[in-house]
Amino acid sequence: MAGPLAGLKVVEMVGLGPAPFCAMMLADQGAEVIRVDRPRAPGAPAATSAGKARCDVTARGRRSLAIDLRKPGAAQTVLDLIARADVLIEGFRPGVMERLGLGPDACLARNPALVYGRMTGWGQHGPLAQAAGHDINYIAIAGALHAIGRPDRPPAVPLNYIGDFGGGGMLLAFGVMCALAEARQSGKGQVVDAAMTDGTALLGAMMYGFKAGGRWSNQRGDNLLDGAAHFYDTYTCADGKYVAVGAIEPQFYALLRERCGLDDPAFDAQLDKRQWPALKARMAQMFLTRTRDEWCELLEGSDACFAPVLDWDEATRHPHNRARETFLEIDGVVQPAPAPRFSRTPAGVPSAPVEPGADSGAILRDWGVDAQAIAVLRADGAI
Numbered sequence: 001m002a003g004p005l006a007g008l009k010v011v012e013m014v015g016l017g018p019a020p021f022c023a024m025m026l027a028d029q030g031a032e033v034i035r036v037d038r039p040r041a042p043g044a045p046a047a048t049s050a051g052k053a054r055c056d057v058t059a060r061g062r063r064s065l066a067i068d069l070r071k072p073g074a075a076q077t078v079l080d081l082i083a084r085a086d087v088l089i090e091g092f093r094p095g096v097m098e099r100l101g102l103g104p105d106a107c108l109a110r111n112p113a114l115v116y117g118r119m120t121g122w123g124q125h126g127p128l129a130q131a132a133g134h135d136i137n138y139i140a141i142a143g144a145l146h147a148i149g150r151p152d153r154p155p156a157v158p159l160n161y162i163g164d165f166g167g168g169g170m171l172l173a174f175g176v177m178c179a180l181a182e183a184r185q186s187g188k189g190q191v192v193d194a195a196m197t198d199g200t201a202l203l204g205a206m207m208y209g210f211k212a213g214g215r216w217s218n219q220r221g222d223n224l225l226d227g228a229a230h231f232y233d234t235y236t237c238a239d240g241k242y243v244a245v246g247a248i249e250p251q252f253y254a255l256l257r258e259r260c261g262l263d264d265p266a267f268d269a270q271l272d273k274r275q276w277p278a279l280k281a282r283m284a285q286m287f288l289t290r291t292r293d294e295w296c297e298l299l300e301g302s303d304a305c306f307a308p309v310l311d312w313d314e315a316t317r318h319p320h321n322r323a324r325e326t327f328l329e330i331d332g333v334v335q336p337a338p339a340p341r342f343s344r345t346p347a348g349v350p351s352a353p354v355e356p357g358a359d360s361g362a363i364l365r366d367w368g369v370d371a372q373a374i375a376v377l378r379a380d381g382a383i
Contacts, residue, residue, distance in 0.1 A: 002345070002347060002348035003028065003029040003338070003345055003347040003348060004029055004030060004342050004345040004347075005026055005029040005030040006030035006031075006345070007032075008030070008180075009031070009084065009085045009086050010023065010027075010033040010085060010086065010089060011078070011081055011082050011085045011088050011089070012033050012034065012035050012062065012089045013036050013088070013089065013091070013092070013102075014035050014036060014037045014038070014064075015090065015091035015092060015119070016091070017135075017160070017165075017168070017169070018091060018119050018163075018164045018165060018169035019089055019090065019119040019169065019172065020058040020169075021058050021164070021165055021169030021170075022089060022117070022119065022168075022169040022170070022173045022176070023058075023089050024060060024062075024350075025169065025170070026087070026173065027060070027062050027350065028061055028338035028339075028347050028350055029342075029347050030347060031087075033061065033062040034064075034065055035059065035062045035063065035356075036065050036078055037064050037065065037066040037067075037356035038356065039067065039068050039356070039357060039383070040066065040356060040357065053354060053355050054331045054332065054333055054352050054353055055353075056353045057333065057335045057336075057353070059353035059354075060330065060335075060350040060353050061350035062351075062353075063354065063358070064354050064357055064358050064359055064360070064363075065357065065359065065363045065364065066356045066357025066383065067360065067377070067382055067383050068381065068383075069100055071377070071380050071382035072382075073373070073377060073382065074383075075102060076101075078102060079101070079102060079107065079110055080367075080368075080369060081363075081369075082107050082110065082111060083110040083111045084111075084368060085111065085114065086113070086114070086115065086180065087114070087116075087176055087180070088107060088115070088116050088117060089117045089119070089176070090116075090118060091118075091119040091120065093120065093130060094120065094124045094125070094129050094130065095130075104116045104191045108189055112188060113187055113188060114189040115179040115180050115183060115189050115192060116189065116190070116191045116192065117172050117175065117176045117179075117192045118191060118193055118194065119168060119169070119172045119194050119196075120193075120194075120195055120196070121133045121137065121163070121197065122138070122195060122196075122197055123197060123198060124193045124195075128141075134160070134163075135162065135164045135168075135196070136157060136160070138163040138167070138168075138196040138197045139158075139162045139163045139167070141197055142167070142200035142201040142204065143201065143204055144162055144163075144200050144203065144204055145157075145158075146220065147207065147223075147226060148220070149221065150220070150221045151219060151221035151222060152221075155220065162200055163196040163197075163200050164196065166199065166200075166203055167198070167200035167201075167202065167203050168194065168196040168199055170199075171194045171198070171199035171202070172192065172194040175194050176192055178192075210223075210224075222273075224248070228273070228276055229273075229276055229280075230276050230279040230283050231245060231246070231248065231256065231270065232245065232246050232248060233280065235283060235284055235287035236284070236287065236288060237287055237290060237294075238288055238290055238291045238294075239293075241291070241292035241308070241309070242292065242308075242309035243292055243295050243296075243307070243308055243309060244309050245283075245304075245305065245306055246305040246306075247306075248305070250270070251303070252303050252305045253270055255303050256299070256304040256305070256306070259298055259302065259304055260286060260298075260299075262286070264282075267279060292308050292309075295308075296308050316334050325337055328349060330350060330351075330352050331352035333352075338350065360383045361383070364377075364383075
């Protein structure tokens with residue numbers, strides 16, 4: 001694999017959402033990531049029969065070992081792989097890996113330099129550590145969910161970007177790379193406890209600072225960046241499509257006014273919150289006078305801080321995204337390209353996701369497992 005992480009060896013205990021996303025990020029940048037999957041139940045149809053495997057975008061760029069950890073010798077085989085790895089990633093509830101015989105103590109005893117990355121919603125300890133949950137729950141207790149949406153509506157659900165991927169998978173990837181950097185100096189591994197509640201709270205650092213300084217309130221839809229301001233919101237156009245405006249700085253706001261003909265002195269009071277509702281109503285009426293494309297002709301690419309609100313399909317066709325090759329197609333599936341970009345060690349094109357267990361034998365051979373041991377695992381139905 002090409003990329004700055006070429007040579008890094010990672011074992012991923014397959015789970016859902018943020019941990020696979022972290023593993024995808026590492027694989028995108030050249031790490032060799034082995035997915036340890038659950039074997040398909042006997043008689044169950046292969047995912048590819050419905051074309052599902054290739055659509056599992058966060059599974060791209062990796063080979064898969066499907067192994068039944070309940071079978072004799074299976075956990076020991078995975079431990080043998082972990083002994084040869086630089087990083088382990090798992091996303092189970094606290095205690096699950098320990099019950100499998102693959103907890104931090106067992107793994108670090110075999111591989112003292114191992115970085116053991118743990119991804120959970122609530123963290124490894126605390127009153128909620130053993131409770132089930134999803135993104136919406138984690139961002140709720142971190143304070144983020146309350147802040148998103150209109151003041152006269154319940155909090156808006158921001159997909160699962162914040163907890164699962166921003167405060168989860170990306171946080172784990174950062175933690176893993178921090179621990180690897182430290183291990184270069186010490187020669188010792190450690191456990192990375194990445195909790196989506198912690199990561200979501202961290203994403204709110206600026207807002208907590210604003211609140212401490214008296215520049216942010218607990219009222220949803222009352223603040224500079226939450227849709228209260230007329231110069232930082234989305235608007236409906238004549239064709240029913242939407243645009244996004246974010247002209248915060250005075251010079252950008254002035255340009256927006258100039259291009260849109262907003263010469264009424266009432267718009268001079270940009271930061272007077274008492275005027276925001278009335279000014280927003282006037283801007284809403286203004287944007288209804290042209291289609292989204294017409295507004296793009298007038299404002300896009302200028303310092304008015306403007307962009308069209310694009311759907312999933314439109315985003316892949318936008319000229320800027322095309323110029324930067326922000327999206328690519330792998331096995332017929334359009335998906336985001338690896339990011340960020342590196343000048344000297346650019347990432348390659350990831351391989352398509354594979355069926356669980358598609359590479360079991362090859363992985364075990366390549367990672368030094370004895371051929372006779374592989375034969376025993378096959379005979380026992382472990383792989």
